[in-house]
Amino acid sequence: MVRTKLLLTSAFISLIVLSMGETAAAAGAACGDVEITMGTCAGVRANIGQDELTLGASERLRDGSRAAPNGAHLALGQKESRPDPIQDGAYLPGCPDIQFDASNCIYNAPDATPPQDTPGPAPTVTLEDLASFSPRADRLSAEPGDWAIAGLAVNPVADDAPASASGELLGLSAEVRFTPVEFLWDHGDGSTMSTSDGGATWAELGQTEFSGTATSHVYGEPGVYTLALSVRFAAEYSVGGGPWTPVAGTLLAESGSFEITVGSAGTVLVDRDCRTGARGPGC
């Protein structure tokens, strides 16, 4: 349980910090392999036993000291309580050196080559990070089908349900929710349209076939057109069942397209119903 708690705390610290556009708390420590192996990397010591760390307390540790930024190679306050690393009071061989603190032989990187003054790129929760959570693209359908009649409305409909996906974010189990906020229709005949919802079928609207709807379009000329839908999504993520946190920006995803064959109006348009007026033109 403790381990889980720490993990989540780590993630939330990261997420909160990132959402604030800051990187300090999540910046890694640039210790070399030798320091890590030797046990003198302050960053390694600092990240053990931080279960008393509270959100917003930055890197302040329980002893009141502040973790050295960017993994500076200084021992923290607890150094005094640890046994001398070298028994019998011996220094490391040849210890007095510009690279050593002669008092305790803690290895220090020379000032001339600071490990990394600029923090490494922190894990940034952006829409790019959510690439593996992409909302599904099969949202487009149309009535009457992949055919239409010139001069009569075709009724494209988009599934406007939010999409959720599970996966890993920052190494933790996470869920991402995409909510459509804008539907961009490209009718393929030079006409485009933007709607705030995905529309509805004629049956759902209680309308007759070929009637106009909020998302309908009338092709003027017969031909084959590519009807395409792009959906702009807002994204939110939740780590470990925690609260939903919005991700800055929106994701524009092409969400389906197909060819629609528009038949000649002459094949259907008559000046009266053939079933009731057999003498109408074309009947």
Place this chain on the structure above:
Amino acid sequence: MLLCRAAAPIALLAAMALAGCTAPEPEPTQTVAPTDEPLFASEEEALAAAEAVYSDYQSQLDEIAANGGEGLGELVDTATPEVIDVQEPGFDMLTAESIVGTGEKLVASFEVQSIDLFAKEGSPVVSAYVCRDISQTDLIDANGRSVVEDDRVTLVALEVTFDFEPSLQRLIVSKDEVWSGPSFC
């Protein structure tokens, strides 16, 4: 009742529909992914490649330590110059003080943080959380004594990033840093 000629196509369509010959469902097009072919066929493949590179990288670090800090140049196959720069002072110290490393570092866990197959001009970037087990390693001075801290942390939480190196046609370690948050190991 007379059936008009013009209505025949509609009737035909209706008949087709009844017979199950409806127009095919529109085929959705997946267009979220970029257009270029990824260098890795899947995220799993990229992750496996990253893990293999990290294993090589750690083995090289062990070897350099075993050689008393010599041979840092070997790392160019597995790490960026920036990563090597971070390693250099420590290995220089080993050389200067005649300290040699023993044993092997182990990867206790390798968890994906993020994989973007197209992050940098179409090249993949993989980030991972690594727990490095150094319990089997030691640093021995010229007198045969261990110089590691008695209470060193042997399970080290690291945040590691891999970039694709075009000249090598493989992922290499571009960031290998101690995780500064509470340890996840």
